[in-house]
Amino acid sequence: MPEVTYFSPDGTQTTLNAREGDSVMETAVKNGVTGIVAECGGACACATCHVYVDEAFTAVVGEAGDLEDDMLDGTAADRLPNSRLSCQIKMNSALNGLTVHIAPKQI
Amino acid sequence: MDDRILIIGAGQAGMQIAISLREEGFAGEVTIVGDEACGPYQRPPLSKAYLAGIADIQSLELRAARFYTDKAIDIVTGETIVDVRFDAPGRGDTGMATAASGRIFEFDRLAITPGSTPRRLPIEGGDLAGVLYLRSLADADALKSRWTAAENLVVIGGGFIGLEVAAAARLAGKTVTVIEVADRLMARAVSPVTSEFYRGAHERRGTRVLLEAELVRLLGDAGEVTGVELVGAGQSGGEIIPADIVLVGIGVIARGELAELLGLETINGAIVVNSYAETSDPRIVAAGDAVLLPHPLGHYGQVRLESVQNAVDQAKVAARTLMGIREVHRAVPWFWSDQGDLKLQIAGLSTGFDQIVERGSQQSEKFSVLYYRDGRLLAIDAINDPIDYMAVRRALHAGAHIPAELAADSSIALKTLIVGGEA
Numbered sequence: 354m355p356e357v358t359y360f361s362p363d364g365t366q367t368t369l370n371a372r373e374g375d376s377v378m379e380t381a382v383k384n385g386v387t388g389i390v391a392e393c394g395g396a397c398a399c400a401t402c403h404v405y406v407d408e409a410f411t412a413v414v415g416e417a418g419d420l421e422d423d424m425l426d427g428t429a430a431d432r433l434p435n436s437r438l439s440c441q442i443k444m445n446s447a448l449n450g451l452t453v454h455i456a457p458k459q460i
Numbered sequence: 461m462d463d464r465i466l467i468i469g470a471g472q473a474g475m476q477i478a479i480s481l482r483e484e485g486f487a488g489e490v491t492i493v494g495d496e497a498c499g500p501y502q503r504p505p506l507s508k509a510y511l512a513g514i515a516d517i518q519s520l521e522l523r524a525a526r527f528y529t530d531k532a533i534d535i536v537t538g539e540t541i542v543d544v545r546f547d548a549p550g551r552g553d554t555g556m557a558t559a560a561s562g563r564i565f566e567f568d569r570l571a572i573t574p575g576s577t578p579r580r581l582p583i584e585g586g587d588l589a590g591v592l593y594l595r596s597l598a599d600a601d602a603l604k605s606r607w608t609a610a611e612n613l614v615v616i617g618g619g620f621i622g623l624e625v626a627a628a629a630r631l632a633g634k635t636v637t638v639i640e641v642a643d644r645l646m647a648r649a650v651s652p653v654t655s656e657f658y659r660g661a662h663e664r665r666g667t668r669v670l671l672e673a674e675l676v677r678l679l680g681d682a683g684e685v686t687g688v689e690l691v692g693a694g695q696s697g698g699e700i701i702p703a704d705i706v707l708v709g710i711g712v713i714a715r716g717e718l719a720e721l722l723g724l725e726t727i728n729g730a731i732v733v734n735s736y737a738e739t740s741d742p743r744i745v746a747a748g749d750a751v752l753l754p755h756p757l758g759h760y761g762q763v764r765l766e767s768v769q770n771a772v773d774q775a776k777v778a779a780r781t782l783m784g785i786r787e788v789h790r791a792v793p794w795f796w797s798d799q800g801d802l803k804l805q806i807a808g809l810s811t812g813f814d815q816i817v818e819r820g821s822q823q824s825e826k827f828s829v830l831y832y833r834d835g836r837l838l839a840i841d842a843i844n845d846p847i848d849y850m851a852v853r854r855a856l857h858a859g860a861h862i863p864a865e866l867a868a869d870s871s872i873a874l875k876t877l878i879v880g881g882e883a
Binding site: 393394396427 | 502531805857
């Protein structure tokens with residue numbers, strides 16, 4: 354199972370084994386990682402699972418789709434070039450070791 | 461003495477109360493008891509990704525089992541509470557809830573999050589096999605078990621659930637008819653402008669939409685539904701529409717039975733709470749679909765909101781109230797409905813609007829409708845337009861404003877027009 358590491362705004366760091374196909378958001382929320390709200394459950398409807406993808410992984414993670422790109426337009430924290438909605442990043446073996454920094458403000 | 465808090469109802473609201481109690485530092489016992497077979501799960505995907513086979517059961521669970529163990533949250537499933545009582549207010553308040561199985565749950569503080577149940581179709585043939593509702597995982601599984609073989613789907617009720625299922629059925633190549641008694645779709649949630657767009661959009665995708673349609677009865681053969689008989693549709697009365705599945709989505713009824721047992725104030729079954737999620741007995745809080753709450757943006761009146769957002773935000777307030785933290789519930793209501801490739805996002809409550817501003821083009825199926833009353837921004841319906849949706853949600857959240865006369869120019873980004881508030 355691919356590993357993903359979260360840096361929460363409160364300074365905590367959590368590394369989890371993700372189920373293949375689960376999103377970075379789902380993996381965090383189900384295991385109680387603080388900082389990701391994700392009220393819509395992954396429907397790309399709320400923009401409250403905003404993360405910054407570690408530079409080493411931005412290429413392999415890829416770019417936001419059109420809908421996600423539009424949602425990122427209204428995030429509470431600053432949008433940066435490595436901003437993604439974590440509900441739209443599905444975990445797979447190529448993402449093993451992925452590190453994300455959770456945006457400090459989600460709502 | 462460590463308090464024991466019992467939460468009756470294992471949905472989104474019940475789970476959030478438990479989590480928020482722990483986040484606020486509550487150290488006593490927390491028990492959630494629910495009547496379904498599994499622990500808390502997401503309902504919105506049942507009519508979307510789960511029905512389409514994209515999401516499985518494991519992906520629906522709201523938290524991993526280990527999470528509840530780590531947080532010392534006791535989840536009890538498959539137990540229906542049939543009786544609940546609280547000693548008279550005063551010294552040594554304790555209460556007791558009894559399940560149908562005879563199991564007893566004692567508590568010092570109580571939260572009720574009973575949710576709602578689909579309104580049943582009161583009509584001849586309503587009990588035929590193949591007449592289905594969609595609220596629970598069990599409902600969704602019943603629908604899925606008939607889904608592949610079904611050719612003709614009739615949806616009764618043109619609301620979110622019905623239209624989401626209709627869109628999924630069209631994508632799966634089925635013949636789909638939506639029957640609505642009102643003169644427009646989603647009449648409780650959106651304005652006529654949005655309703656009319658959706659009628660056209662569903663028709664363009666091959667769904668037949670019948671408005672102001674009156675049902676006579678459901679027809680069956682050997683106990684299985686075979687069709688729907690109508691009056692008032694088209695010119696000829698008594699039309700019969702073939703159906704392998706009749707999906708009924710005509711609204712929900714608040715599950716107020718426990719509240720009534722506890723002597724709490726209810727209106728049409730909905731549990732009346734104040735801005736702190738307190739019921740008429742201040743020892744008991746309530747949250748979620750079954751609750752009638754003061755308008756969460758401080759406007760006049762009470763509302764009952766059926767949404768994830770409301771369940772979560774209200775549950776957080778309820779948890780703080782249980783902890784003795786007084787915090788008025790204030791939240792921007794928001795909703796979404798994915799109907800095939802049409803993404804509807806709503807922020808705010810448009811009730812009572814006297815002006816609308818339309819942006820974008822309906823023809824491109826990407827537009828938004830802003831609602832105003834006395835010049836004050838109330839809400840937005842955004843269709844495939846997350847940028848406008850997010851701008852209005854942020855403005856409402858900050859208590860800010862977007863002037864109607866400026867918003868009408870679609871070439872200007874709404875977020876650049878936000879004035880005032882704390883933003």
